[in-house]
Amino acid sequence: MTDTGERKAAMESPAPDGHRSGEGLDARLVVERGAFRLDVALTAAPGEVVALLGPNGAGKTTALRALAGLVPLTDGHLRLDGAALDRTPPESRPVGVVFQDYLLFPHLTALDNVAFGPRCRGAGRAEARARAAAWLDRMGLAAHAGAKPRRLSGGQAQRVALARALATGPRLLLLDEPLAALDARTRLEVRAQLRRHLAEFEAVAVLVTHDPLDAMVLADRLVVVEDGAVVQEGGPADIARRPRTDYIARLVGLNLYRGRAEGHIVRLDAGPGITTTEDLSGPVFVAFPPSAVTLYDERPAGSSARNLWRCEVAGLESHGDQIRVDLTGELPLAADLTTVAAAELGLHPGARVWAAVKATQTHAYPA
Amino acid sequence: MTRSVRRNHRVRRTARAGGAGAAALLALSACSSSSDTGTDSDSAGASSSSSAKVSGQVTVFAAASLKESFTTLGETFEKQHPGTEVTFSFAGSDTLAASITGGAPADVFASASPKTMATVTDAGAAAGTPVTFVRNRLEIATLPGNPDRISSLKDLTGSGLKVVLCDKTVPCGAAARKALEASGLELTPVSYEQDVKAALTKVELKEADAAVVYKTDVKAAGDKVTGVDFPESAEAVNDYPITVLENAPNPGAAKAFIELVKSAEGQRVLTGAGFRTP
Amino acid sequence: MTESAGTTPTPPGTDLAAAAPRRPRHRGRMVPVPLLVPALIGLAFLLLPLLALVIRAPWSGLPQQLTSPEVWQALRLSLLCATSATVLSLLVGVPLAWLLARTDFPGRGVVRALVTLPLVLPPVVGGVALLLAFGRNGVVGQWLDAWFGITLPFTTTGVVLAETFVAMPFLVISVEGTLRAADPRYEEAATTLGASRFTAFRRVTLPLIAPGIAAGAVLAWARALGEFGATITFAGNFPGRTQTMPLAVYLALQNDPAAAIALSLVLLAVSIAVLAGLRDRWMNAS
Numbered sequence: 001m002t003d004t005g006e007r008k009a010a011m012e013s014p015a016p017d018g019h020r021s022g023e024g025l026d027a028r029l030v031v032e033r034g035a036f037r038l039d040v041a042l043t044a045a046p047g048e049v050v051a052l053l054g055p056n057g058a059g060k061t062t063a064l065r066a067l068a069g070l071v072p073l074t075d076g077h078l079r080l081d082g083a084a085l086d087r088t089p090p091e092s093r094p095v096g097v098v099f100q101d102y103l104l105f106p107h108l109t110a111l112d113n114v115a116f117g118p119r120c121r122g123a124g125r126a127e128a129r130a131r132a133a134a135w136l137d138r139m140g141l142a143a144h145a146g147a148k149p150r151r152l153s154g155g156q157a158q159r160v161a162l163a164r165a166l167a168t169g170p171r172l173l174l175l176d177e178p179l180a181a182l183d184a185r186t187r188l189e190v191r192a193q194l195r196r197h198l199a200e201f202e203a204v205a206v207l208v209t210h211d212p213l214d215a216m217v218l219a220d221r222l223v224v225v226e227d228g229a230v231v232q233e234g235g236p237a238d239i240a241r242r243p244r245t246d247y248i249a250r251l252v253g254l255n256l257y258r259g260r261a262e263g264h265i266v267r268l269d270a271g272p273g274i275t276t277t278e279d280l281s282g283p284v285f286v287a288f289p290p291s292a293v294t295l296y297d298e299r300p301a302g303s304s305a306r307n308l309w310r311c312e313v314a315g316l317e318s319h320g321d322q323i324r325v326d327l328t329g330e331l332p333l334a335a336d337l338t339t340v341a342a343a344e345l346g347l348h349p350g351a352r353v354w355a356a357v358k359a360t361q362t363h364a365y366p367a
Numbered sequence: 368m369t370r371s372v373r374r375n376h377r378v379r380r381t382a383r384a385g386g387a388g389a390a391a392l393l394a395l396s397a398c399s400s401s402s403d404t405g406t407d408s409d410s411a412g413a414s415s416s417s418s419a420k421v422s423g424q425v426t427v428f429a430a431a432s433l434k435e436s437f438t439t440l441g442e443t444f445e446k447q448h449p450g451t452e453v454t455f456s457f458a459g460s461d462t463l464a465a466s467i468t469g470g471a472p473a474d475v476f477a478s479a480s481p482k483t484m485a486t487v488t489d490a491g492a493a494a495g496t497p498v499t500f501v502r503n504r505l506e507i508a509t510l511p512g513n514p515d516r517i518s519s520l521k522d523l524t525g526s527g528l529k530v531v532l533c534d535k536t537v538p539c540g541a542a543a544r545k546a547l548e549a550s551g552l553e554l555t556p557v558s559y560e561q562d563v564k565a566a567l568t569k570v571e572l573k574e575a576d577a578a579v580v581y582k583t584d585v586k587a588a589g590d591k592v593t594g595v596d597f598p599e600s601a602e603a604v605n606d607y608p609i610t611v612l613e614n615a616p617n618p619g620a621a622k623a624f625i626e627l628v629k630s631a632e633g634q635r636v637l638t639g640a641g642f643r644t645p
Numbered sequence: 646m647t648e649s650a651g652t653t654p655t656p657p658g659t660d661l662a663a664a665a666p667r668r669p670r671h672r673g674r675m676v677p678v679p680l681l682v683p684a685l686i687g688l689a690f691l692l693l694p695l696l697a698l699v700i701r702a703p704w705s706g707l708p709q710q711l712t713s714p715e716v717w718q719a720l721r722l723s724l725l726c727a728t729s730a731t732v733l734s735l736l737v738g739v740p741l742a743w744l745l746a747r748t749d750f751p752g753r754g755v756v757r758a759l760v761t762l763p764l765v766l767p768p769v770v771g772g773v774a775l776l777l778a779f780g781r782n783g784v785v786g787q788w789l790d791a792w793f794g795i796t797l798p799f800t801t802t803g804v805v806l807a808e809t810f811v812a813m814p815f816l817v818i819s820v821e822g823t824l825r826a827a828d829p830r831y832e833e834a835a836t837t838l839g840a841s842r843f844t845a846f847r848r849v850t851l852p853l854i855a856p857g858i859a860a861g862a863v864l865a866w867a868r869a870l871g872e873f874g875a876t877i878t879f880a881g882n883f884p885g886r887t888q889t890m891p892l893a894v895y896l897a898l899q900n901d902p903a904a905a906i907a908l909s910l911v912l913l914a915v916s917i918a919v920l921a922g923l924r925d926r927w928m929n930a931s
Contacts, residue, residue: 068837090836103834107852116848120839168839461899482900529781529799534882536899557799558881559888561896569881572773573782574798 024048025172025204028076029066031059038062038228039076044204044221046081046171051219052208055247059228060208061100064174067206069093080171080204091120093172096165100177102157104149110136110160111145117168135163139197155186155193162197173198175207179214191217212251216240224248242365243287254287255333258367266364271331274357275306276364283367290324292361293335296354297345307357309333313349316342323347327355422450425620426472428463429455430479430607431564432503432583436640437477437628443636444627451620459537459562460484467492467612474621477609477628479503480538484608494615497608500628501642504604505542506582507595508570515576520546520597523577524554531566531575534559539566542603543579549602567592581605586641606645695913702910703903710907715884715893720911723889724919726801727869730808731816734865738816739858743846745817746824747832757821764814771810772878779806779879803880804887808869815868816861823857824850863920870916 024045031038038059044050052060065071067078069090078085085093096117104113114132115125123131136145139159149157158178165173178194179187195218198205209215215222216236224232224239224247232244243249249256259268261280267273274286300308311329318324323342325335335355337345345353425444429437434457441453456463456473460483467476468490476493477500478484484497509517515528523530532554533540540559547554557575560566567584569575571591585594609628611621627633634644676684710716745757763771779786779797789795797803831853835845851858873891880887882896890912898905 070833070837090833091839091841093837095837097834097837099830099834103828103830105831105834105849105853116835116840117838120835120841120844164838459899465898465902531881534896534899536896536901556883558883559896560882561877561892561899565878568773568878569798572776572780574776574780 023081025067025080025206027067027078029063029078030073030075031062031066031071032074033062033071036062036228038066040223040225040228040230042067042206042223044206046203047201048221049198049201049205049207049219051215051222052206052225053212053215053222053251054210054225056210058225060210060225061176063225064097064176064206064208067172067174068095068097094168094170095172095174096168096170098158098161098165098173098175098178101181102149102161104152104157104160104164106149109146109148110141110152110156113149113160114164114167117164121168132163132167135167136160139163153186154182155190158182158190159193162194166197166201171203173201173203173205175205177209177211178207178218179209179211194218212240241287241363242285244285244367249287250334254289255293257286257331259284259286261364264359268331272309274331274362274364275359276362277359278364280364280366284364285367286362286364288357288362290334290336292357293333294356295325295335295337295341295345295347296356297351299354300356306359307362309355311353311355313347313351313353315349316347327353331355421448421620421623423617423620424452424454425474425617425624426454426456427475427477427624428467428471428473429457429475429477430460430463431457431562432479432581433457433477433607435587436583436637436642439636440624440627440633443632444624447627448620448623453624461486461537470614472614472616473612474615474617475609475624476612477607479605479607480541481606481608482541483538484610487610487612492613493610494613494618495611497610498625498629499606499645500609500625501607501634501637502604502645503581503583503607503642505539505546505579505597505600506585507597508567508578508580508585508588508592509595510570510573510576511590511593513593513595517577517595519595520550520552520554520579520599523579524552528577529575530554530556531558531560531569531578532556533563533566533579534561537562538605539563539579539581542605545603546579546597546599550599581641583641604643607642698906698909698913702906706903707907707910710904711911716908716911718885719888719890719893719908720915722801722804722885722887723870723891723912724915726804726808726889727812727866727872729805730812730869731862731866733805733809734813734816734869735858735862738813738861738865739820739851742817742820742824743850746821747829760817761814763811768811768872768874768876769878772807772875775807775810775875775879779803798879799881799883799887801880801886804876804889807875807879808872811872811875812865812869815864816858819861819864820854820858823854823861826857827853859923863923867916867920870912 024043026043028041029038036059040052040059040063042050042063052063054060062071066073069085069088073086080094104110105116108116111129111132114135115128118128118131119125133142133145136142139162141156141159141163144152144156144160149160152160158181162178179191182190191214198218207215207218219236222232222234222236222239223230224245226245226247232239232248239248240252243252243254243256246256257266257268257271257274259266259274261276261278261282261284263279263281264275264277265273266276266284266286276286309330311327311331311333313325314328315326316323317326318339321339323337323339325337325342325347327333327335333355337347345351347353427437427441437455437457441455444453445451456466460478460480463476464478464483464486467473467487476484476487478487478497481497481499484493487493488497507517507520507523509515515522517523517528532543535541535544539562558569560569560578563580563584566578567580567588570578571588582594585592609625611618611625615621628637638644741760745753745760766774776783776798778784779789781787781790781796781798786797789797797806827850831849832842832845835849836842840848871891872889873895876887876889877892877895882888882892890908894905894908894912897908
């Protein structure tokens with residue numbers, strides 16, 4: 001996961017200041033719905049792909065619906081290429097949406113689904129169909145133009161939905177969990193295709209996802225939303241390396257702690273100290289991946305690890321040939337073991353173990 | 368249309384008083400009917416009646432036009448014969464006749480036309496020969512105060528007037544047709560109503576300017592309509608026959624009720640409602 | 646609406662629908678007795694009276710009935726009025742159903758209850774209510790008469806109105822139910838593609854709920870065809886103008902039950918023919 005982020009970071013261009021000159025998206029979305037309040041600032045330059053990442057219920061989809069005009073803004077503003085859209089009804093916004101389950105009109109063929117937008121925006125029947133056919137061709141779906149949505153596979157339906165959203169020539173493309181409806185196998189393939197199509201798209205694209213991998217592969221920039229507010233924003237690699245909340249840390253597979261650094265020792269706000277390689281002072285985050293944790297059933301005598309904690313197994317979860325161990329005790333943490341190692345240790349919930357992490361495996365950064 | 372003289376919630380009475388569907392429902396309701404005439408007899412036995420021993424329930428099927436006068440007579444009957452209960456079913460004579468020939472358990476049938484009565488006697492459902500107890504004549508019902516100044520049957524044929532008649536299949540329609548034929552008049556109404564009350568309602572609601580209905584109906588409507596007599600009504604006098612039914616559950620009370628209807632007191636109530644003595 | 650994940654239906658393309666089996670049929674499997682017995686009783690209860698009508702029908706007199714011009718006149722009027730009432734119900738009932746299902750306004754629950762009121766109102770009372778509203782002397786009717794010279798009672802239009810009054814609730818309820826079951830997000834998807842709310846309704850929602858509309862229309866048509874009480878009260882009874890088949894049947898029943906049965910059979914046969922015909926068409930279309 002971190003690898004992907006790194007690869008993406010390498011090709012990522014620094015965020016251009018396009019929105020300053022009036023190009024692209026400049027929004028502050030405030031939506032109040034009962035006790036829930038969404039307040040998210042969002043800017044993006046043309047050609048940029050921004051992912052709204054967050055847990056379920058964080059308000060990502062609400063933000064997307066606000067951008068599309070499907071929920072009204074309580075406060076804030078929304079400008080696209082310099083034009084205010086706050087009061088513009090959804091049908092008049094230059095916005096295309098790919099819905100989570102695509103919402104292809106079941107009574108229309110793939111071609112007519114794609115032609116629907118151009119038709120509504122004033123194109124003649126023949127012209128709209130020609131445009132739709134071109135889009136389907138581009139998506140490699142020319143052969144399925146006459147098929148009804150229920151005859152399409154998940155991947156095909158996804159591409160038809162994308163073609164339908166793009167056929168109106170939107171200046172803002174919104175994708176709501178574009179890969180969530182797909183099974184693991186198709187997902188890989190469709191993700192790669194989607195990435196290609198997004199790269200070709202010259203205007204702003206905003207996608208909503210709860211899957212960090214999707215976000216990191218598809219987006220240039222991540223905006224992490226929790227409880228209706230932005231908690232972190234930045235390039236995928238940056239966020240993967242320096243998560244600022246538990247959620248993000250868990251998401252990118254890291255153990256994350258907050259404390260005060262005094263040289264190489266970080267005193268945690270609650271709990272023991274962690275020895276790191278970085279020399280810092282003041283409030284910091286310390287992070288290390290679960291794979292960096294080694295477990296022992298007895299206190300290791302000759303271990304060079306400075307970071308050693310007495311823990312108790314709270315839960316076990318298997319991921320392929322890996323076992324993720326959830327630990328409580330001196331320091332709550334997650335550890336990844338091979339199944340063989342877990343079996344040798346005789347791990348079970350309630351088992352008491354020693355957890356060790358080498359200082360070189362930790363990463364501290366200012367909070 | 369079902370009315371019982373006393374307010375009473377007993378299932379059996381309701382079922383017995385019903386129309387055509389009553390016979391079918393009777394089987395269903397029988398299980399819930401725990402009391403029978405025995406209880407009624409007990410209360411009857413406690414009182415001393417001046418007339419012949421008459422008790423229990425008597426069910427009267429009567430033409431709709433008899434509703435007001437028969438309801439009054441029912442109360443009188445129950446006063447005269449303590450321990451009796453009179454249950455009425457008021458409906459169109461044809462509907463009632465169909466119920467009776469279909470097996471509905473009734474004691475007395477009072478019809479608005481001899482023709483309808485004939486269907487009952489032909490079916491062998493009447494005990495004895497029916498007797499005519501009153502006559503009814505047609506009258507023109509006009510809007511209150513007779514704003515169109517209708518004074519004869521011929522005036523109804525005038526253009527611009529909305530007139531409703533009863534359908535020829537019901538007695539008041541047949542009578543109106545007879546009167547019109549006798550006077551050689553052609554009358555095209557806006558509607559042939561399904562019964563005399565429906566025809567009258569159209570005038571009461573001012574949807575029609577006039578209707579040819581029975582004198583008794585005009586009287587019952589009070590000041591909601593104004594009645595206009597016409598001489599041709601004599602050509603179409605309606606005889607009302609009454610009879611005890613063959614399968615009457617309570618023939619004694621049925622005879623007593625008919626006696627009351629034919630008595631001076633009965634005739635007084637009926638003429639008060641606009642009927643003529645035979 | 647923070648996250649819609651919880652309420653999303655199965656997306657159209659999650660599996661290869663082409664490869665998926667059609668609705669599974671359990672041929673040869675026993676129907677549970679606790680379902681079968683009441684079902685058969687129900688069926689028998691519905692069909693026996695109709696069967697009795699057929700058994701007791703005066704078949705010898707039937708040809709004479711069928712050649713009577715009055716019968717055909719009443720039948721033609723019945724079909725004309727029931728169809729007009731259905732069309733009228735569709736024109737105003739579908740938008741009304743949409744309003745009830747898709748918008749939120751104060752007192753919507755009360756309005757929905759009011760819409761269904763004609764279902765519980767005895768039809769004759771409905772007819773009187775219509776007279777009080779649209780009669781020559783009615784609340785609205787007096788102005789129709791004074792300003793446009795339009796009187797509705799005793800006219801064919803009056804028959805159509807009476808039938809619409811009684812039949813439309815069936816359509817509204819049926820369509821509203823279908824609309825509620827339909828995913829409103831299709832309309833949203835349409836608006837993001839540039840469709841106005843009306844265009845979204847016309848081009849997306851309407852085709853999606855077409856089966857529900859059809860079912861509602863059939864119910865309404867059948868109810869209108871059999872309408873008696875409101876019709877005879879509001880529009881009266883005049884052959885060729887307002888005498889529909891049920892009125893003819895009722896009046897025939899007064900002194901010629903055999904004729905009434907014959908007329909009923911004609912009405913039944915025609916309705917069965919029409920309904921079965923329509924059903925086949927829809928089945929083939931869908």
